[in-house]
Amino acid sequence: MQTELNRSELTRDLFISDIGFFPQAQHHYRERPEGSDAHIFIFCSDGEGWIELDQQRTIALTQNHLAVIPAKTPHRYGASSHAPWSIYWFHLRGDHVTSFIRMYGMDAGPLHLPIGAMSEFKDVFDKCYALLSDKTYSLPIHTHVSQSIRQLISGIGISAGGTAKDKKREQYLELAIRYMSDRLEDSIKLPELAKHTGLSKQHLILLFNEETGFPPIEYFLRLKIQKAAQLLSLTGLTIKEVAATIGITDPYYFSRLFKKMTGTSPSAYRNVPKG
Numbered sequence: 001m002q003t004e005l006n007r008s009e010l011t012r013d014l015f016i017s018d019i020g021f022f023p024q025a026q027h028h029y030r031e032r033p034e035g036s037d038a039h040i041f042i043f044c045s046d047g048e049g050w051i052e053l054d055q056q057r058t059i060a061l062t063q064n065h066l067a068v069i070p071a072k073t074p075h076r077y078g079a080s081s082h083a084p085w086s087i088y089w090f091h092l093r094g095d096h097v098t099s100f101i102r103m104y105g106m107d108a109g110p111l112h113l114p115i116g117a118m119s120e121f122k123d124v125f126d127k128c129y130a131l132l133s134d135k136t137y138s139l140p141i142h143t144h145v146s147q148s149i150r151q152l153i154s155g156i157g158i159s160a161g162g163t164a165k166d167k168k169r170e171q172y173l174e175l176a177i178r179y180m181s182d183r184l185e186d187s188i189k190l191p192e193l194a195k196h197t198g199l200s201k202q203h204l205i206l207l208f209n210e211e212t213g214f215p216p217i218e219y220f221l222r223l224k225i226q227k228a229a230q231l232l233s234l235t236g237l238t239i240k241e242v243a244a245t246i247g248i249t250d251p252y253y254f255s256r257l258f259k260k261m262t263g264t265s266p267s268a269y270r271n272v273p274k275g
Contacts (some may be wrong), residue, residue, distance in 0.1 A: 001137050002093075010143045013096040014150050019089070019129055023230060026084040031076035038091035039101065040069040041153075043113070043121060045088060048080035061085065064118055065110040066156065068101055088125050092149065100150075104157025115173040116211035117159040124152045130263075133272070172197050173211055176204065180220045184227050185247045190216060224248070225261045232270040239266045 005011045017038050022028055024047065042051070043066045051067055052058045053075050061067050061077075069075050071093075079085045101107050113121060128145045135141040176197050180188065193216055194201045208216045224246040231242045243254035258266045 001142075004139060005142055006093075008139060008143070011139070011146045012094060014092060014094040014100075015142060015146045016090050016128070016132065016149060017093050018091040019125075019132060021086075021088050021125075021129065023086045023234060024084050025079045025087065027079065028084065028087075029076070029078035033074050035072040035074050036069070036091065037071060038093045039071045039097045040075075041090050041092060042067050042069070042077070043088045043125075044085045045118075045122070047083045047085035049078060049085035049087070050080070051075060051077040059110060061087075061110055064113050066106075066113055066121075066160075067110045068106040070098070070101060070107050088122070090125075090128075090149070096150070100153050100157065104154070104160070106153075106157065111156065111160040113156065114159050114170050114211070115177060116213075117156050119212045120155065121152065124148050169207060169211065172199060172204075172207060176208075176216065177219075177223070180223055184224050185245060187247055188217075188220060221257065222261060225258055228254070228258060228266070229262065229269060232266055242266065 002017060005015045005017075028049070042061065044061045044063055046063055048063070049061045050058055051061055051069065053069065053073055055074060059067065069077075128148055131141050131145055176193055179193060179196050190201050190204070194204045197204060199207070205215050208214060208219055212219050214222065228242050228246050231237055231245060232239075235242075237245070239255065240251040243249070243251045246254075248254040248257070255266055258264075258269070262269060264272070
């Protein structure tokens with residue numbers, strides 16, 4: 001397939017050659033003394049890890065940070081022993097990848113992804129991962145994925161900067177999302193969330209819509225479903241028990257909500273190979 005991707009004028013300048021997700025990857029370690037033929041993108045969504053480049057420079061990779069290992073760069077990396085990372089990763093090939101990396105300084109060190117960019121990253125990644133898992137040898141699918149990733153990394157490059165006003169907005173979002181994440185087993189209402197952040201309800205709704213594409217309470221439900229997806233993948237809890245863990249007592253409502261937000265039922269999601 002890679003030969004075909006290298007030849008196609010629509011993919012040869014930028015395409016994914018490998019992709020995966022490792023949740024809470026305890027003891028995860030990889031070493032390539034000669035480097036990789038592809039550029040490696042690693043986004044840490046949780047926990048911590050480290051990356052060593054050229055046997056000289058070691059960088060810490062923490063939550064909500066993206067690191068890029070340029071092709072042909074000797075490297076090794078691994079998860080923290082006390083807080084193993086969860087990472088989304090993909091390998092990119094093609095001449096345009098180097099240009100993107102240089103244009104946005106992605107090889108200068110880990111980039112902190114704002115909430116909006118982080119949400120977009122996970123959304124695009126999940127869709128690309130699902131497409132490639134289902135249609136591994138389809139050139140039209142690879143072409144679509146190539147265009148999606150091209151737009152994603154250029155968007156990340158732009159959004160990773162930001163003004164003081166942007167950073168203030170990011171602080172409000174992080175405060176609200178941290179409040180949500182600490183209460184996934186409960187229900188929360190918009191007034192209490194607004195009070196916690198110090199924003200009006202209208203301002204909070206506008207902020208979430210602009211930065212995440214969802215109003216606050218829907219974003220909260222998506223966090224719940226994201227947590228449920230992790231539990232389905234990593235534990236033997238029943239669907240009813242998973243639902244209860246995120247504060248939903250009706251397993252039928254949970255199943256409908258899960259399918260609405262992920263496109264598949266909880267039982268079908270559990271059976272899909274991960275990583």
